[in-house]
Amino acid sequence: MSNTxxxxxxxxxxxxxxxxxxxxxxxxxxxxxxxxxxxxxxSDIIDMFxxxxxxxxxxxxxxxxxxxxxxxxxxxxxxxxxxxxxAAALRVDDMAFLHYRSGAFMIQRSKQLxxxxxxxxxxxSFAASSEDPISGGxxxxxxxxxxxxxxxxxxxxxxxxxxxxxxxxxxxxxxxxLTGKLxxxxxxxxxxxxxxxxxSTAQGAINAAAWASYQSAPLPVIFLCEDNGIxxxxxxxKGWIEANFSHRPGLNYLQCDGLNLLDTYQTAxxxxxxxxxxxQPVFLHMKLVRxxxxxxxxxxxxxxxxxxxxxxxSRDPLMHNASMLIHRGLMSPEQVIDLYQSVEERxxxxxELACNRPxxxxxxxxxxxxxxxxxxxxxxxxxxxxxxxxxxxxxERHNFSKKQHMAKLINWALHDVMxxxxxxxxxxxxxxxxxxxxxxTSHLCEEFGPARVINTLLDEQSILGLAIGLAHNGFxxxxxxxxxxxxxxxxxxxxxxxxxxxxFSNGQFTNPMVIRIxxxxxxxxxxxxxxxxxxxxxxxxxxxxxxxxxSNGSDAAQMLRTCIELAHSExxxxxxIEPIALxxxxxxxxxxxxxxxxxYPHPNDTQPMALGDLGIYGEGRKLAIVSYGNxxxxxxxxxxxxxxxxxxxxxIDLRWLAPxxxxxxLEAVAGCEHILVVDECRRTGSISEALMAxxxxxxxxxxMQRITAQDCFIPLGSASYLVLPSVEEIVDTALAMTxxx
Numbered sequence: 001m002s003n004t005x006x007x008x009x010x011x012x013x014x015x016x017x018x019x020x021x022x023x024x025x026x027x028x029x030x031x032x033x034x035x036x037x038x039x040x041x042x043s044d045i046i047d048m049f050x051x052x053x054x055x056x057x058x059x060x061x062x063x064x065x066x067x068x069x070x071x072x073x074x075x076x077x078x079x080x081x082x083x084x085x086x087a088a089a090l091r092v093d094d095m096a097f098l099h100y101r102s103g104a105f106m107i108q109r110s111k112q113l114x115x116x117x118x119x120x121x122x123x124x125s126f127a128a129s130s131e132d133p134i135s136g137g138x139x140x141x142x143x144x145x146x147x148x149x150x151x152x153x154x155x156x157x158x159x160x161x162x163x164x165x166x167x168x169x170x171x172x173x174x175x176x177x178l179t180g181k182l183x184x185x186x187x188x189x190x191x192x193x194x195x196x197x198x199x200s201t202a203q204g205a206i207n208a209a210a211w212a213s214y215q216s217a218p219l220p221v222i223f224l225c226e227d228n229g230i231x232x233x234x235x236x237x238k239g240w241i242e243a244n245f246s247h248r249p250g251l252n253y254l255q256c257d258g259l260n261l262l263d264t265y266q267t268a269x270x271x272x273x274x275x276x277x278x279x280q281p282v283f284l285h286m287k288l289v290r291x292x293x294x295x296x297x298x299x300x301x302x303x304x305x306x307x308x309x310x311x312x313x314s315r316d317p318l319m320h321n322a323s324m325l326i327h328r329g330l331m332s333p334e335q336v337i338d339l340y341q342s343v344e345e346r347x348x349x350x351x352e353l354a355c356n357r358p359x360x361x362x363x364x365x366x367x368x369x370x371x372x373x374x375x376x377x378x379x380x381x382x383x384x385x386x387x388x389x390x391x392x393x394x395x396e397r398h399n400f401s402k403k404q405h406m407a408k409l410i411n412w413a414l415h416d417v418m419x420x421x422x423x424x425x426x427x428x429x430x431x432x433x434x435x436x437x438x439x440x441t442s443h444l445c446e447e448f449g450p451a452r453v454i455n456t457l458l459d460e461q462s463i464l465g466l467a468i469g470l471a472h473n474g475f476x477x478x479x480x481x482x483x484x485x486x487x488x489x490x491x492x493x494x495x496x497x498x499x500x501x502x503x504f505s506n507g508q509f510t511n512p513m514v515i516r517i518x519x520x521x522x523x524x525x526x527x528x529x530x531x532x533x534x535x536x537x538x539x540x541x542x543x544x545x546x547x548x549x550x551s552n553g554s555d556a557a558q559m560l561r562t563c564i565e566l567a568h569s570e571x572x573x574x575x576x577i578e579p580i581a582l583x584x585x586x587x588x589x590x591x592x593x594x595x596x597x598x599x600y601p602h603p604n605d606t607q608p609m610a611l612g613d614l615g616i617y618g619e620g621r622k623l624a625i626v627s628y629g630n631x632x633x634x635x636x637x638x639x640x641x642x643x644x645x646x647x648x649x650x651x652i653d654l655r656w657l658a659p660x661x662x663x664x665x666l667e668a669v670a671g672c673e674h675i676l677v678v679d680e681c682r683r684t685g686s687i688s689e690a691l692m693a694x695x696x697x698x699x700x701x702x703x704m705q706r707i708t709a710q711d712c713f714i715p716l717g718s719a720s721y722l723v724l725p726s727v728e729e730i731v732d733t734a735l736a737m738t739x740x741x
Contacts, residue, residue, distance in 0.1 A: 017319060021322055037262070079290045079315075080228065096189040099191035130361075187276050223281065271284045372502040380568060406550070408553065411443070413560045418444065427477065427480070468513070520629055523581050559655060563576055626676070628655065639651055675705075
């Protein structure tokens with residue numbers, strides 16, 4: 001006779017559990033670990049078991065809700081409930097980046113903080129209610145600000161690099177004497193599946209942790225690999241996880257039985273001791289089972305035999321732990337069943353409440369959390385005394401009164417920023433003693449030390465993960481990607497992790513930073529497409545991201561300071577693209593004219609440049625040229641040649657490429673007879689498309705054209721200029737537009 005009420009789904013696994021407990025046909029409890037061997041009381045153990053039962057019934061109810069059209073996510077935690085014991089072993093302020101099968105962990109941690117309502121909160125998430133306390137109805141995620149659980153939407157280990165970064169930030173904060181958001185003895189937990197462990201992101205993150213630990217860097221992180229032996233339909237080779245991770249230098253490997261609460265708790269305590277007291281990374285290999293398939297839509301019988309499914313069900317952790325409780329005399333069979341059924345009824349009642357709560361109703365509500373909230377005023381930036389600034393630029397005394405090229409002015413701006421914001425940390429390849437490939441970061445390590453100017457391993461995922469993790473602990477990171485093309489190795493750290501965090505946490509979690517990227521084309525004698533990448537389209541469709549691109553040193557210094565302030569006070573994620581070809585450019589029209597060198601804008605003597613401020617040169621009305629970066633530089637060269645032929649121009653430097661200040665752009669071209677867009681990026685996917693659409697949608701009457709690079713990768717040597725806009729092309733196009741030639 002079915003125990004499931006009429007009108008819902010029959011769950012044979014649930015019926016099997018009740019019948020097994022009633023009949024006493026349970027797995028034989030053979031573990032040598034007794035409650036007395038642990039620090040757990042009988043009520044502690046029963047409490048963890050209750051969390052497991054609660055998680056299981058949430059899985060069942062989510063599938064019932066889906067059938068009713070009231071739930072939209074059915075990847076559950078069934079079989080993984082052993083992670084409740086890991087939660088019980090940790091402190092509530094040990095930040096946890098959780099695998100999507102961590103429902104029992106979430107529930108158990110909630111019990112550590114009074115006033116939490118985990119069942120209701122998770123049901124609101126299932127129902128995509130706007131009252132969901134973590135995402136506000138934007139996604140089914142496991143997360144809570146008060147429980148130190150940032151929400152994760154990643155399924156393929158893209159949260160591992162930032163877990164490593166967060167762990168690294170703990171020792172760094174202590175070393176620098178800064179008060180972070182986390183305690184100095186905190187541990188970071190990061191859970192993931194055995195299939196995800198094979199992803200390059202996981203491999204890179206674990207390698208980065210071991211690499212740092214091998215050099216004695218404090219790294220209190222626990223990698224919890226929840227090994228159920230299968231990834232959707234593909235089995236993990238037997239013994240693969242242990243063979244892969246058990247003998248890595250710098251990494252402590254521990255294994256536990258995820259079906260056994262006592263063994264898992266005891267091993268988790270050992271892992272926590274290593275991480276908290278010895279500040280070393282731990283790979284905690286928890287063996288368990290996946291039940292109910294990958295998700296509600298998954299038909300396991302299509303790729304697994306009945307025998308293997310049955311074997312998996314025989315390893316149900318609820319039955320194993322019920323056997324332990326009964327065997328140890330902590331609960332009677334009747335008490336186990338009563339607990340199981342009372343939780344079931346409770347979950348159903350909570351579900352009815354959650355399903356009737358409001359949902360997001362319009363686009364404005366959905367998009368409200370894309371932009372993070374502003375923070376209250378703080379003591380930063382520090383106002384530097386003249387004595388401090390004299391000391392700061394002691395190595396540049398002979399240059400400070402002279403006009404300089406962009407690379408030098410960015411370097412000086414970074415010195416000012418690092419001194420004014422003690423919580424800033426730079427990280428990247430070769431940025432310390434070497435000063436970067438183009439010496440843009442020279443002398444910074446000498447001034448601020450290797451703890452704030454960090455040479456990383458050669459892995460862009462780890463660089464950006466470090467930055468995201470630092471931001472989680474109150475730092476303001478300035479990661480550097482050595483070349484624009486290198487970001488493609490790690491773009492998901494920006495797109496899928498950093499940019500989505502405010503959105504999926506309803507603004508409760510943020511990771512502000514300024515990502516410096518050397519890029520764009522026109523490098524002489526250096527190259528190919530990997531060092532002359534002229535496409536940043538990968539950033540342009542990421543909601544909420546700011547993209548800045550200066551064309552000259554004075555703008556670069558002021559924009560960099562603005563970007564840092566936007567990250568600090570508005571928690572924004574900023575991409576700062578530095579045109580490599582303009583780093584050392586000194587001249588504009590003739591060799592030796594020095595017209596592309598500028599005075600350093602002293603922070604106290606200049607008005608801050610606002611986000612969206614345009615740079616406008618000239619007041620001509622015949623032709624408005626709209627550009628940025630190298631294109632602006634070329635347009636300025638072309639302007640002189642056009643003026644000699646009677647074409648008066650207005651050259652508009654966008655500076656800020658996302659979000660575009662559309663109203664300011666329209667006002668800047670107003671009154672001009674013609675509009676020419678000069679875009680150094682490829683014709684397809686470039687910002688010129690957005691500009692042409694802007695003018696068209698606003699019914700701009702002037703004739704307009706655009707010049708772009710060809711849809712081509714950048715070749716080596718002088719051939720590169722064959723596919724890029726040139727001064728000659730700008731002049732010829734302008735003449736054709738204005739004189740009909």
